[in-house]
Amino acid sequence: MKATGGADDGFDAIIHAPNRLRICALLEPAEKVEFGMVQQWLQVSASVLSKHVGVLMEAGYVEQTKAVRDTRQRVWLSLTKAGRAAYHAHVAALRVIVGDPQEQD
DSSP: OOOOOOOOOOOOOOHHHHHHHHHHHTTSSSOOOOOOHHHHTTOOOTTHHHHHHHHHHHTSSEEEEEEEEETTEEEEEEEEEHHHHHHHHHHHHHHHHHHHTTOOO
């Protein structure tokens, strides 16, 4: 089993916070997801979601775009290329930590 905890093991403390991990998991398979849908899925307030999205944006993992839809301004969230790579590396690191046989060196 590979050692964990090193700087290059893929574990990402920014992503690891439960709500941020859930945000990344929701955004990973999609091109973009509306802010309100993410909020509904996580069952958190808009301010809580905004805080977590802000941390992910500051890290360069998530970007947001604004567009008018049905006469209302909507915010769409998406993982950046760096965010997608960091999320995949983090999930792989978690699999190593828990001894998941799907993880290969």
